[in-house]
Amino acid sequence: MTNRAPHADADNLLVAGDPTAPVEAVKARNQWLDVWDQFRTHKGAVASLVFLIAIILFTLAGPLVWRLDPAALDIRNKDLRPIINALWGAEKVAWAHPFGTDNLGRDLMAQIMQGGRISLAVGAAAMILAILIGTFVGVIAGYFNRLDGLLMRLTDLFLALPLLPLLLVMMLLFRDPLRSAFGPEQGIFILIVAGIGITSWMHTARIVRGDVLALKEREYVLAARSIGTPSRRIITRHLLPNVLSPIMVSATLGLATAIITESALSFLGLGFPPDFPTWGKILADSVPRMTAFPERVVLPGLAISLTVLAVNYIGDGLRDALDPRIRGL
Amino acid sequence: MLDQTNTALVRVRDLQMHFPIYSGLLRRQTGAVKAVDSVSFDVMQGETLGLVGESGCGKSTCGRAILRLYDITGGEVTIDGTDIGQMSQSDLRTKRPTMQMVFQDPQASLNPRMTVEAIIREPLDEHTKLSAAEKEAKVGELMDAVGLNRRFAKRYPHAFSGGQRQRIGIARALALNPKFIVCDEPIAALDVSIQAQVVNLLEDLQEKYGLTYLFISHDLSMVRHIATRIAVMYLGKIVELAPRAELYSDPLHPYTKALLSAVPEPDPAIAQTRERIVLQGDVPSPANPPKGCNFCTRCPAVMPVCKDIEPTYQEVTPGRFVACHLFETTGTAEKTAGYI
Numbered sequence: 001m002t003n004r005a006p007h008a009d010a011d012n013l014l015v016a017g018d019p020t021a022p023v024e025a026v027k028a029r030n031q032w033l034d035v036w037d038q039f040r041t042h043k044g045a046v047a048s049l050v051f052l053i054a055i056i057l058f059t060l061a062g063p064l065v066w067r068l069d070p071a072a073l074d075i076r077n078k079d080l081r082p083i084i085n086a087l088w089g090a091e092k093v094a095w096a097h098p099f100g101t102d103n104l105g106r107d108l109m110a111q112i113m114q115g116g117r118i119s120l121a122v123g124a125a126a127m128i129l130a131i132l133i134g135t136f137v138g139v140i141a142g143y144f145n146r147l148d149g150l151l152m153r154l155t156d157l158f159l160a161l162p163l164l165p166l167l168l169v170m171m172l173l174f175r176d177p178l179r180s181a182f183g184p185e186q187g188i189f190i191l192i193v194a195g196i197g198i199t200s201w202m203h204t205a206r207i208v209r210g211d212v213l214a215l216k217e218r219e220y221v222l223a224a225r226s227i228g229t230p231s232r233r234i235i236t237r238h239l240l241p242n243v244l245s246p247i248m249v250s251a252t253l254g255l256a257t258a259i260i261t262e263s264a265l266s267f268l269g270l271g272f273p274p275d276f277p278t279w280g281k282i283l284a285d286s287v288p289r290m291t292a293f294p295e296r297v298v299l300p301g302l303a304i305s306l307t308v309l310a311v312n313y314i315g316d317g318l319r320d321a322l323d324p325r326i327r328g329l
Numbered sequence: 330m331l332d333q334t335n336t337a338l339v340r341v342r343d344l345q346m347h348f349p350i351y352s353g354l355l356r357r358q359t360g361a362v363k364a365v366d367s368v369s370f371d372v373m374q375g376e377t378l379g380l381v382g383e384s385g386c387g388k389s390t391c392g393r394a395i396l397r398l399y400d401i402t403g404g405e406v407t408i409d410g411t412d413i414g415q416m417s418q419s420d421l422r423t424k425r426p427t428m429q430m431v432f433q434d435p436q437a438s439l440n441p442r443m444t445v446e447a448i449i450r451e452p453l454d455e456h457t458k459l460s461a462a463e464k465e466a467k468v469g470e471l472m473d474a475v476g477l478n479r480r481f482a483k484r485y486p487h488a489f490s491g492g493q494r495q496r497i498g499i500a501r502a503l504a505l506n507p508k509f510i511v512c513d514e515p516i517a518a519l520d521v522s523i524q525a526q527v528v529n530l531l532e533d534l535q536e537k538y539g540l541t542y543l544f545i546s547h548d549l550s551m552v553r554h555i556a557t558r559i560a561v562m563y564l565g566k567i568v569e570l571a572p573r574a575e576l577y578s579d580p581l582h583p584y585t586k587a588l589l590s591a592v593p594e595p596d597p598a599i600a601q602t603r604e605r606i607v608l609q610g611d612v613p614s615p616a617n618p619p620k621g622c623n624f625c626t627r628c629p630a631v632m633p634v635c636k637d638i639e640p641t642y643q644e645v646t647p648g649r650f651v652a653c654h655l656f657e658t659t660g661t662a663e664k665t666a667g668y669i
Contacts, residue, residue, distance in 0.1 A: 031444075031483075219438035223501070226396055227452045228425030237451070241442040324485035325441060 038321040045317020048310035055307060059116030062109075070114040071275045074105035082108075082295050100295060102286070112300060115277040119259050120307070122192055122278070126258035129197030131251050134204025139235055139243075141205070142212025152209065159202045164264070167195045171270040188272050192265060196258050204250040211243045245319050252315035256308035263304075279304050337371035338509055338541045339395065344368045344404035346387075346394040350616060362616045364390040366565040367404070369642065372509070377535065377542040379556030379573070381549060381588070385612060387565040388545045389433070392511040395543065396428050397421055409508060426456050426505035433514040435494035439486035445472075445497055446482040452504040471500040474537075475530060492523035496530065503534065511543045516551060524548075528555055549592045553577055558648075561585045564623040565615055567642065570650040581651045583630045622654065630655060 040046055077094065080101040086093045093100075099108035141151035171191065178187035215221065216239065224234050263280015265271035272278055279300040286296035320326045345368075347361035364387045372378045380388050394401050397413055405414045409427050416424070429452075432438035439448055449468045453459060459467065469479045475496040486494055495515060502510055512531065516524040528551060534540060546552050552559055553573060560570040561584065569582040580586045587606040594600040608627045613619055619626050625635040634654050642652040 219432045219434060220440040222393075222398060223430070223432055223438050223498075224440075224451065226398055226425070226428075226430045227455055227501075227505075228422040229451065229455050230419075230422070233455075237443075238440050242440070323442075325487045 035321045038327045042317035044313045048313035052310045062113040068107045068110040070110040078105035111277040115279045119279040123259040125193040126196035127254040130201040134201035138205040138208025142209040207246045248315045248319045252312045338374045339372040340407040342405040345402040347402040376557040379552035379559040380545045382562035386562045428509045429502035429507040430511045431515045475500045
């Protein structure tokens with residue numbers, strides 16, 4: 001092998017960079033800083049992040065400032081309108097209740113603060129549970145051919161179940177034992193999160209399985225196998241980072257579904273106890289008198305939809321920021 | 330001949346890789362795609378064995394089956410004295426550092442979510458117990474060895490050109506100091522000028538680290554440049570195996586002749602006088618190969634015997650193997666002698 005291929009002299013010119021150049025002692029930039037830089041270029045995502053932090057602060061720190069008890073009845077001041085109505089008419093308004101009160105005189109702002117805590121906690125916890133189950137089932141089904149049929153039929157089975165009746169049965173069966181074990185609120189919280197989580201992972205599982213089926217035939221997975229990387233690390237190192245985008249999308253959508261399912265349960269009277277407000281329940285309770293008092297539907301509805309929208313945008317920005325091709329490095 | 334056999338790093342005997350075909354209501358196995366069918370050859374220590382053939386003849390499958398990226402249907406593969414043909418994948422893991430692979434498409438063979446450093450470090454993470462600093466130093470050395478700037482270590486594959494990506498792939502293959510590297514069309518996806526760079530790099534590395542290559546390609550000129558011996562495959566079988574000079578000057582098998590006549594000739598004067606053998610028809614399906622010789626449907630020198638009896642793969646002159654009835658000696662002598 002003494003004769004060199006043509007262009008042999010070119011090979012020194014076209015070397016990537018100059019390997020003989022001294023390696024500069026430039027400390028490599030933390031990769032998370034690059035992610036943050038890319039995230040910042042997505043205006044919607046940054047605005048949404050600010051909004052989400054604000055709404056979380058509103059629900060967490062709000063009650064410390066606004067010390068009204070959301071459950072306190074005040075029949076004398078019932079059916080107050082929001083303070084904004086003072087602008088166009090002499091209606092029943094009071095600075096003591098800026099968002100108004102409901103038909104029992106409970107302060108709407110305090111209720112939305114208290115309800116936001118529960119709704120956000122239920123939404124986030126149920127979404128995380130659903131994503132974990134869905135991703136796990138999807139990756140296992142996609143990667144191991146042998147389990148594919150079994151797991152996907154299980155997924156179909158769950159999809160075919162009528163969810164609401166199933167949740168109702170779960171509530172009836174497990175409400176009392178959980179209540180006695182964890183206390184009334186904790187018990188219901190666990191029950192609702194588990195109920196929503198294990199009935200909403202199927203779409204994630206299907207999407208992830210489809211992606212894993214395609215990804216595991218890619219050459220870099222073959223390359224990892226030729227190196228001798230065991231399956232579990234092929235999954236964590238090569239497959240999971242590459243199915244991140246669809247997981248992120250279903251996570252943001254899952255949060256919305258979880259909040260809404262919780263409100264549906266509360267509406268049916270099987271969620272949290274009646275004196276325990278959540279966004280969904282405030283909304284559901286106000287539906288009968290919606291024409292007279294639209295703000296009681298609009299305010300919690302707005303809170304739910306803006307939160308979901310914000311999470312969606314953040315998910316979008318995060319997905320772009322985590323993709324090195326878009327990040328342009 | 331026997332002495333040389335002892336220095337064979339890789340011995341492949343009767344390698345078979347059949348992919349089952351399932352059909353019908355009950356998904357019963359109704360046949361198999363015989364991608365690699367009874368292939369035998371040796372790769373000597375320090376040599377480059379070229380494996381050529383047209384698309385779909387089983388070259389890549391053969392390369393992957395030798396590294397046991399597939400569970401092979403049958404046969405023996407001995408690498409560095411260990412038979413890995415039937416070894417389980419978990420036992421195989423400890424043997425992986427000896428044998429590595431360079432892939433065809435440098436874009437697809439690098440994980441887009443990993444930095445160059447992480448890609449080259451992966452084999453070290455899997456097989457060594459080095460500290461983080463030692464690994465970083467080793468990655469730097471490897472990047473130097475393949476001519477990549479160390480400062481690019483934190484970048485992602487999409488930021489590199491095709492040739493640079495292939496260097497990353499080569500650095501990853503070199504990380505564990507392998508003895509045997511399967512190069513699966515490493516230059517097919519690259520520009521001609523970059524092809525020369527990569528081939529020269531592979532040659533330099535071979536010299537420096539004493540590597541043994543199985544070089545799979547359909548580029549006959551490039552194989553002529555890099556390979557010491559060349560095996561020609563057709564429809565899952567090796568039809569001819571010979572040292573480079575002899576194969577190019579005096580091809581024996583009709584398929585090899587046709588293949589070589591398709592190589593463009595730079596000199597117009599010679600090109601005009603040269604006869605070009607154009608094969609008729611298509612390659613038969615590997616799921617349903619013809620009876621007798623696999624090449625009998627397209628062979629310009631076909632004889633009645635070719636359509637009945639499969640030719641034996643045998644040594645016709647020392648070091649030259651052909652599977653063709655034209656060269657079949659009457660007896661069955663030497664049938665199972667060493668494959669050099």
